[in-house]
Amino acid sequence: MIVKMQFVNISGPRSDIDRVMDLYLSRYEIQLESALSELKTVDNLRPFVEMNPYKDALVKAVQFVGFLENPEETEPDTSLGLNDIFELIRTMNEEYLKLQAKQEEWKKKKEEIASKQKIIEPFRPMGGDLSQVLHYKYISYRFGKMPQEQYQKLEKYLLGELDAVFVKGVQDEQFVYGAYFAAPDHLQKTDAVFRSLHFERVEIPAQYEGSPEEASQKLLKEMYDIQKKIEEIDKEAAGMFKKKAPQLIWAKQRLEELAHNFDVRKMAARVEDKKEDYYILCGWMAEDDVKKFMAEAEQDDKVFVVVEDDHDSYFGEPPTKLENPKLFKPFEMFVGMYGLPAHNEMDPTLFVGLTYSFIFGVMFGDVGQGLLLVIVGALVYHFKKSSLAGIIATAGVFSTIFGFMFGSVFGFEDVIQPLWLRPIDHMTTLPFVGKLNTVFIVSIAFGMGLIVIAMVLHIINAFREHDTQSTWFDPNGVAGLVFYGSVAAVVILFMSGRPTPAGIVLAVMFGVPLLLILFKEPLTNRLKKKKEKIKEGKVMFFVEGFFELFEMLLSYFSNTLSFVRIGAFAVSHAAMMEVVLMLAGVESGNTNWVVVVLGNLFVCLMEGLVVGIQVLRLEYYEMFSRFYKGSGRKFEPYNKNRRMEK
Incomplete structure (x- = not known):
């Protein structure tokens, strides 16, 4: 409702x-x-034009609560007033900033050490004490890197001719790191050769001790020690916030509420x-x-x-x-997908819930698979609150009911006797038609009943809107209801072998409603006491009216025939399960239960999905289109998650 x-x-x-x-x-x-x-x-x-005074404190509260582990499991301390909350946030922020400043100092020191380690890292394979090498008086040196292909040239052609020694360091995919040593007298020539080989110098500050490997390892250890101190500060901060967890959680909740309430000024x-x-x-x-x-x-x-x-x-x-009983509340999802009702329309949720579940049950009638849908759907709905799961559970109840009606349990039709009939076997003889599956006949009759109900709902909605034309002269109004109801009644009487009304009565029953629909605009104007002439002329009026009536009659026929799919899916479900049991060797007596289980799961998933879509199609196209506009807008309260008084 x-x-x-x-x-x-x-x-x-x-x-x-x-x-x-x-x-x-x-x-x-x-x-x-x-x-x-x-x-x-x-x-x-x-x-x-006021600034929100809670936003800054709220940002800090959100940040502090983010440091807590599993804050949702902590009971908030609701005893804090607003002044206490602001004082708490201020105090915690001061303490946190002190820890953060200390941590930043360590991080800066770590970055400095990392940059030193990065310089010496590529030269680790080289031996020698750097404190001595970097202070040689009689030998000149150059640390750096060169492309791999240039190093190969150096090694193959030039190294023997140079008055210099090249000591190789790390080699990666692009470069070879190392250093060359030469006497000062030959340094100029050596530099020129290495420059031609695209040697790029790397300046090594005179602050390393031991070999490059020892210097690198020492720097790595310093970085590791600093990282431990940084982590200790994080633990100290986490411990500080943990002690105040109940107060911080309440501060966050309260500030969120106050900040949100303050923003009401925008409206x-x-x-x-x-x-x-x-x-x-x-x-x-x-x-x-x-x-x-x-x-x-x-x-x-x-x-x-x-x-x-x-x-x-x-x-x-x-x-x-919308406010509906819990059983039908999940079906509000289908209503919302089509469009919410306007305030003067009927809420179709109850109608959808009953018809969707009933039709799904007929098309997917099986006790075992129906119970499976009920259990899975109910569990998912209970834990995840998924509307679709709730719909599946409700539809599964009707699938179970019709499983008993059809005598089917996981496809086995010899376990229980059907309370009604077996869809794939039961036939009915009709005049001029011959033998036809009973489920098909019942489906069409059921569809006629639903179309009549949809017309009645259309009349109610149109009456609420004070729409005279839609109420009385629309194909789904009173005139359309009389015509379609008359046709349905005559067909049922004829097919059941009972006498039909006389020809004159039939002419009145069929002809008068069609004439009312044809002349709906002039009749509406007459009832509303409006004097409006036919704009397109009388000839065009009758031509358009004829084709509109023809389209209306065609839609009546196609919409009614569309409900045959209910029986078709009931039969196809039984046929598919027969195939599964045949593949499992049930008829031969050597039942392969793995095939039975997998086959049931396959049919349950695949056909369940297809049936669900087909039933929704019937709801939207054969029923909703007759009486429902769905032009409403959703109610969106400012406080969606309200704080209720305890």
Whole structure:
């Protein structure tokens, strides 16, 4: 059902807006509308331009709670007031900044050591004491790197001719690292040769001790020790936050609430003049919530609530909030996929829940597979709150029921006797048709009944909207209902061998409704006392009317015939399970239970998916299209997760 909505204006002193949000509106669902654009007739309207005072503290609270392990398992300490919360955040932030500053110093030192280690790393294979090498007086040296192909040239052609020694370091995919040593007298020539080989110098500061390997290892150990100190600071910070976990979690929750409530100013307006300065909030609330809110605020002399009754004077149509029994609530998903009902439409959730589950059960009738859908769907719905899982569980109940009706348990038809019939075997003889599967006949008759119900729902919706033409002369209105109902009644009488009405009666039953549908516009104008001439001319009017009637009759026929798929899937399900049991060797007596289990799972998944889609198609195209518009807008309360008083 659709919850009845009321439009309310809430006003009071400007300084009192936070108290009203926190004390009252945080506990009720209200969809706020922009007061500035809504109340255009009110003078001196202004927007709020205040900065949110809770945002900075909230950012810190979120950051601190992020350091906690499993914060959702900690019970918040609700004893803290707002001043206590701000003091807590300030104190914790000061302590955290001190630890962070200390940690930054260590990180900076680690980066400096890492840069030193990175310089010496490529020269680890080289021997010698760096403190001595870097202070040679009579030998010159150059540390650096060169491309691999240039090193191969050096090694093959030039090394024997140079008055220098090259000591190789690390070799990677691109470069060869190392150093060459030469006497000062030959250094100029040696430098020229190495420059021609694209040798790039690497300056080695005179601060390393021991061999390159020892220097690198020493620096790595220093980095490791510093990293441990950084991690210790993280642990210290985590311990500090853990001690205050209940207070921090409550601070985060409370600040989130206050910051969100403060942002209500984006939807509010100010009215300021010489005498007073007050706020105005306006929006939609459920009728029951309005009554509770007004009763609660009745003794509060700072809150003024006005309920608007004129639907034409405020913003748009009321939003739609659906409220259905728990069993049918998951089916609101299908309604929402098509479009929510407008406030003056019927809520089709109950209709969808019953018809979808019933049709699914007929098309997928099996006791074992139905119970499997019930169990899996119920478990997923219980733990994940998935609407689709709830729908599957409900549909599974009807699958189980029709499994008993058809006498099928995991495809085995010799375990229980059918309470009704076996879809694949039972036939019925009809006049002029011959033998036809009984399930097909029942499916068409059932489809006729659903189409009639859809027409009745269309008439109710059109009557609510005061739409005369749709109520009386539409193909889905009273005229269409009389015509289709007459055809259905005559077909059923004829097929069952009972006498049909006389020809004159049939002419009246069929002809009058068609004439009413053909002349729907002139008749509507006459009832509304409007004098409007036929714009396109009489000839074109009758031509268009003829083709519209032909299309209408064709749609009646195709929509009715579309319900044959109910019986077709019931038969195909039984046939598929026969194939599975045949492949499993049940008939021969050597049953392969692995094939039985896998076959049932395959049929359950594949055909269950196909049947679910086909039933939804019947809902949307054969039923919804006849009576339902789905032009409503969703009710979106400002406080979606309300803080309820305990």
